[in-house]
Amino acid sequence: MRHLLFSLLFLVGLIGCTTQTEKKEVAETPPTQEEIIARGRYLVSSIGCEDCHTPKVMSDHGPIPDPENHFAGHMEGDLRDKVAKDALSSWLLFNMSLTSAVGPWGISYAANISSDESGVGTWTDEQFIRAMREGQYKGLEGTRKLLPPMPWQNFSNLTDDDLKAMLAYLKSTKPIRNVVPEPVSPADF
Template sequence: MKKSKAFIASFAAMLMLAGPAFAQSQVKRGEYLASIMDCGGCHTPGMFLGKPDFSRALAGSEVGFQIPGLGIFYPANLTPDTDTGLGAWTEQEIITAVRTGTRPDGRILSPAMPWRSYAALNDADASALATYLKSIKPVSNKVTEITGASEKPKGPYFTIVQP
């Protein structure tokens, strides 16, 4: 009895030590995935203007993607800022948006965001990516709103030519 109590205590201590180490490795894995999946290539300010602002990495792009017939879509602020970023999103909501293109409000993200390619992300990697996005510095940056297909453009944009 005594022995098993001691075992449980030491096991609990081990878990307490392993917890933060696991969280840290999740963040590192997520950072690696965000880098090779090039989230910053679209979501970091200045990236498309030849002057990326890495001090505000992933805080959203001022250049949008026009999809003819659909509208102009600006890569969102992915930092955990509550008002302008993903601060109010749960990790599960981030995972769902990345893998299925579905936002918490039900809107389906335009194909300018390559969520169809990211659908193949496995659970462990999707979770690491979401944990990483939740861990970065919140940056307040409101990206330009979606522009409807017939509306006047509100900011610079690329046009995606569909095959």
């Protein structure tokens, strides 16, 4: 009896070790365009893109985003004649709409990232990924680096899917025609 019980236990153990367990693979449904845009909205809002790329208007509580120019970037033209040259080496300054910065690099202007063609409306996923990962102007190879205060280095570890979702969201926003001025080098003061 003992021998039979031992043999039975051995056989059950052997069967348990050799039986292949079937893995059920659940096919993931790709996200819908609506879900991609929602993810992009979440990322753009969480990262704070609006902080620099949307002009501000003054309110009783200080500057607030201008709802008429959401993601339009700097809208006031070149500020070269309004900045003292000695500020370049001693200060980091922002204009009143918080869309332009002055520092040792000169003057930089926040880009239009609305869906207009003067913004990111015609950008490809590859351009956006290159801009955010490599800091290339308009995401084009061989162009200048993005200037401070654009923190592109902080976004370099986002996944391709995250960056594509961000661009999809930006392309879904209201198009605002606004050609932002080129940056001003310290040598041009």
